[in-house]
Amino acid sequence: MYADVVARGIENLSNMCDERARMLQDQFNVSMNHVHALAILVSTFHHGKNQSAIDQKTFEDFTARTTFERPLMSGVAYALKVLHSEREQFEQQHGWKIKKMEAGDQSLVHDYNPEKLEPSPVQDEYAPVIFSQETVKHIISVDMMSGKEDHDNILRSRATGKGALTSPFKLLKSNHLGVVLTFTVYKYDLPPNATPEERIHATMGYLGASFDVPSLVDKLLEQLASKQKIVVKLYDTTNHTSPIKMYGSDFSSSGDLQHISNIDFGDPTRKHEMHCRFKHEP
Numbered sequence: 216m217y218a219d220v221v222a223r224g225i226e227n228l229s230n231m232c233d234e235r236a237r238m239l240q241d242q243f244n245v246s247m248n249h250v251h252a253l254a255i256l257v258s259t260f261h262h263g264k265n266q267s268a269i270d271q272k273t274f275e276d277f278t279a280r281t282t283f284e285r286p287l288m289s290g291v292a293y294a295l296k297v298l299h300s301e302r303e304q305f306e307q308q309h310g311w312k313i314k315k316m317e318a319g320d321q322s323l324v325h326d327y328n329p330e331k332l333e334p335s336p337v338q339d340e341y342a343p344v345i346f347s348q349e350t351v352k353h354i355i356s357v358d359m360m361s362g363k364e365d366h367d368n369i370l371r372s373r374a375t376g377k378g379a380l381t382s383p384f385k386l387l388k389s390n391h392l393g394v395v396l397t398f399t400v401y402k403y404d405l406p407p408n409a410t411p412e413e414r415i416h417a418t419m420g421y422l423g424a425s426f427d428v429p430s431l432v433d434k435l436l437e438q439l440a441s442k443q444k445i446v447v448k449l450y451d452t453t454n455h456t457s458p459i460k461m462y463g464s465d466f467s468s469s470g471d472l473q474h475i476s477n478i479d480f481g482d483p484t485r486k487h488e489m490h491c492r493f494k495h496e497p
């Protein structure tokens with residue numbers, strides 16, 4: 216019966232879509248937990264000791280050796296909270312100036328060179344990157360609060376004490392859409408019911424990870440059999456009247472059947488969906 220064939224098709228499609236959505240969600244979740252653990256590592260061995268046990272070299276070595284723990288992250292970095300009154304001393308101590316993030320297209324050009332970035336204009340406070348994984352070394356000395364998405368994410372993460380995820384945006388030195396995940400590092404342990412003001416006051420810095428969506432989702436889907444049979448798209452549906460496509464091309468989808476699987480990336484203020492269709496049999 217034709218109806219049976221269709222019903223089996225729908226079931227196949229929803230199983231394959233749910234499997235992919237769950238794999239992505241699980242890999243994101245383990246990656247996120249490890250980024251959280253890195254924030255605790257920085258708190259313990261950088262801020263928690265009279266003499267810090269972490270410098271750029273240590274951070275680079277440790278994050279390179281533990282990349283397998285963060286399969287969906289292209290790089291991690293640590294930015295310090297610096298008030299304007301502390302800026303001069305901070306710059307003297309580090310031997311470099313706090314730089315402004317290049318806006319939009321300028322960050323995409325191939326000769327992007329952080330040495331040539333402008334100093335950050337005067338602000339109440341800054342979030343310069345002091346440690347980074349080798350893969351995102353170009354953000355060292357850049358004020359993460361000078362980029363809109365990073366700025367908003369930092370504020371949300373530190374006011375809540377939870378991991379915060381940005382909307383998709385073009386990452387620096389990349390042609391791809393990505394998202395950034397941020398955990399705040401505090402001076403001391405805060406009770407779960409601490410107020411946003413108490414949290415902001417206790418903030419030391421921000422441990423962030425970037426997720427280069429197209430290349431890392433490709434890598435994940437390639438590990439699955441029957442990749443040829445279905446077309447996968449990933450959307451940020453936080454604003455459900457204008458979803459943002461994060462992954463998947465415009466023209467490759469076809470066929471009438473579509474299945475939508477929900478994905479939970481661990482930030483309750485963001486919503487994501489995976490949309491799957493069969494590829495047309497030639």
Ligand code: WA2
Nearest residue numbers: 292294386387395397421423425
């Ligand atoms: N990391 C890598 N590439 C980026 C980026 C970023 N943010 N922003 C734009 N392109 C150090 O939340 C603190 C990482 C931000 C953390």
